[in-house]
Amino acid sequence: MLDSTIELPRPSPAVMQKATLSLEHALGDSRVMGPGEAIAAYARDDSETSVPPPDLVVLAESWSDVVQTLAIAEKLRVPVTPRAGGTGRTGGAVPLAGGIVLCTRGMDQIVDIDRREGTAVVGPGVILGDFHAAVEAEGLFYPPDPNSWESCCLGGNVAENAAGPRAFKYGPTRDYVLGMKAALMGGQELFLGKRTVKGVTGYDLTSLVVGSEGTLALIGDIHLRLIAAPPAVMTLVALFDNVGKAALAASEITARGVRPRCIELLDAGTLEALRAAGNAVNPRAEALLLMDVDGDDTACERDAERVADAADSIGTIEVLVAQSAAHRDRLWAARRQMSGAVRKMARHKLSEDIVVPRQKIAELLTRVQRSCENFGTRSVSYGHAGDGNLHVNFLWDTDNERPAVSQSIEQLFVDVLELGGTLSGEHGIGVLKAPYLGLEQSDALIGLQKQLKSMFDPHSLLNPGKIFQPNRHGNC
Ligand SMILES: Cc1cc2nc3c(=O)[nH]c(=O)nc-3n(C[C@H](O)[C@H](O)[C@H](O)COP(=O)(O)OP(=O)(O)OC[C@H]3O[C@@H](n4cnc5c(N)ncnc54)[C@H](O)[C@@H]3O)c2cc1C
Structure with missing residues (x-):
């Protein structure tokens, strides 16, 4: 039997005290939640994974909150676990190494729905069901429909490449993501992909970040493709x-x-x-x-x-x-x-x-x-x-x-x-399936993915312990 229990080293109380002061100074007290009852909810998602509560939760309401948190966290070497609706099934949003849970649920603006272009721009905290309703009011259609649509968010959908019943005909979330704002550990900001419905410029890093389970970058505003609603x-x-x-x-x-x-x-x-x-x-x-x-x-x-x-x-x-x-x-x-x-x-x-x-x-x-x-x-x-x-x-x-x-x-x-299948169709690997990844993928393939991860996040601070089992010194 493979063991799915993972224990990762947590940051010291002294480091977390510095992080708290820096974050409160940069973002304001109301965005930073310290130890107490409310924080316990951020230690679990909709899987059977449960860990001790994180040290801090940042309730981001703007892109600047995200970028500043990532800058402070990397400087102090504090791990960060991104989170949106918390409906994940494989423990993706569970903070295995404590530190900061960076919750983007408050970034819930539908910035634009453009009927003529058939595109939309949404914050990562928009609830999927609210987005469906807004798009359908314009006579358009956004097919991805995980059955959690009443409580999951677009940021979590993109990070998991969520699908749902309609994916059979219309494909998963990845097929609708044109581009996105992304921020790396340390706070570097990027725009990945395109704003137009067509474009092949450069490597397709958008597709890489879609489905990366919060291990490569924080996702901000997302540019989506919409299609005509079937009559x-x-x-x-x-x-x-x-x-x-x-x-x-x-x-x-x-x-x-x-x-x-x-x-x-x-x-x-x-x-x-x-x-x-x-x-x-x-x-x-x-x-x-x-x-x-x-x-x-x-x-x-x-x-x-x-x-x-x-x-x-x-x-x-x-x-x-x-x-x-x-x-x-x-x-x-x-x-x-x-x-x-x-x-x-x-x-x-x-x-x-x-x-x-x-x-x-x-x-x-x-x-x-x-x-x-x-x-x-x-x-x-x-x-x-x-x-x-x-x-x-x-x-x-x-x-x-x-x-x-x-x-x-x-x-x-x-x-x-x-039987020629694969371990996950839509829920991702997270923490629960990490011990089994090697049953499906070769060491060479896992190694290449880890190298990619280390280019995005050299200190292994972003969502540690997810997808790949940590090695003995606790890094991804
Ligand atoms: C009843 C039920 C039914 C479900 N049905 C389906 C289904 O039909 N199809 C399906 O695909 N899934 C389904 N799911 C699983 C789940 O709803 C999806 O995986 C969903 O996409 C998770 O979204 P979330 O907002 O809750 O993300 P969370 O659970 O908060 O996070 C999921 C992952 O995304 C990362 N993340 C979150 N926000 C960001 C961000 N801003 N930037 C970077 N990374 C981020 C987290 O670190 C984590 O790894 C279901 C879940 C439930 C409870």
């Missing part, structure tokens, strides 16, 4: 008597050349959680696919029919089509409830987000079931089957079950890689 959307639900058929149907739909905007798969355990949360789900169903098709009315009708035919060819219990916008909303509200509903099934839940070729989903789910039987663990799975991206959720109640859960997780990763 109509139709929602279908296909019910199956076993999850293998649901997985095969997802593969059959795409093999027939249809591109729904999302294909979400829910297994038997997930349906049980939804029923327990008060949703009426056909008792014969052991799995379902929730799907949207979009386009004009004719395209929706045609694609819905093709999707239903493909699912029926594998063998459904029934295929339902949502009859109204309210019905659609109810179905998607149940999908969004799922994480919370599953969480109620046990004291602890750890959601892995692996990807396999979609034709291998059924094989993977069989292997997960076998491994749970072998190790005596429990899991339920759901996720973005169109992309082959499944959230395998391990559930446990007592600490003495944890070693078996770790064995199941490691077996999951081994199976995923044997």
Whole structure:
């Protein structure tokens, strides 16, 4: 079993006292939160990672707050952990080495939405759901839709290259980021990428920073590409008597050349959680696919029919089509409830987000079931089957079950890689998956990435302990 416990050296009290004085002087007392009850919330995110509280939290409200914090922190060699909405699933915003949590949640301005150019500029603290509403009010569309959209922020989305159900047709966050303000440890300011919808000047450092999990640079104002809103959307639900058929149907739909905007798969355990949360789900169903098709009315009708035919060819219990916008909303509200509903099934839940070729989903789910039987663990799975991206959720109640859960997780990763998949589809590596990176990537590739990291952050102060396991002296 691999060990995911990481302990990093923290800055001394004397250094933190100097940092506090310098930050209060530069930013004002109200932006700097010292030890006390409120700071504890900044020691965790939406994963099972928990560490002692940071020494300080900086509540940045402007770019200047960010730049000055990075300058002071590097001078005093204090580690900095960037944070936005705190909804991350792999411990990315958790301050492993104490020091400063630099929270950009207060930088929440939608600076511009330009209809003619099809672009927008947003602060890193803008809540994704607020941005969707503002963009849609202009008749435009910003597709990335992690199911946490009510509380996650654009800065966190860019740092994680977040995706969500609609990524199957429209791609993840990276596909929409044109450029951004970035600041390095020490406070050097850069503009990465472009403001226009096209441009290939220089190395594509924008793409490098997207998905870098807060380890390379602080992200400020983000320039985004918007697209035309599809005029109509139709929602279908296909019910199956076993999850293998649901997985095969997802593969059959795409093999027939249809591109729904999302294909979400829910297994038997997930349906049980939804029923327990008060949703009426056909008792014969052991799995379902929730799907949207979009386009004009004719395209929706045609694609819905093709999707239903493909699912029926594998063998459904029934295929339902949502009859109204309210019905659609109810179905998607149940999908969004799922994480919370599953969480109620046990004291602890750890959601892995692996990807396999979609034709291998059924094989993977069989292997997960076998491994749970072998190790005596429990899991339920759901996720973005169109992309082959499944959230395998391990559930446990007592600490003495944890070693078996770790064995199941490691077996999951081994199976995923044997089937030609990858460790993370959208949640990132963070701290939880760092011990497993070497299962997928060669030493040479990990070494090259560490060299890149050291060019951006020579003293390994920015989000230490994330993505790459620290070496013995505590550096990334
Ligand atoms: C119920 C639920 C459903 C979810 N569904 C999905 C889903 O469908 N798809 C998906 O992709 N994810 C999903 N997630 C995971 C999570 O919401 C995403 O990873 C999201 O992008 C995190 O955004 P955040 O603002 O909460 O970031 P945080 O958790 O605060 O931070 C995430 C990472 O970004 C870094 N960071 C934050 N702000 C900055 C900044 N300004 N500059 C540099 N780095 C920064 C942090 O250091 C950290 O490494 C879900 C989470 C929950 C709780």
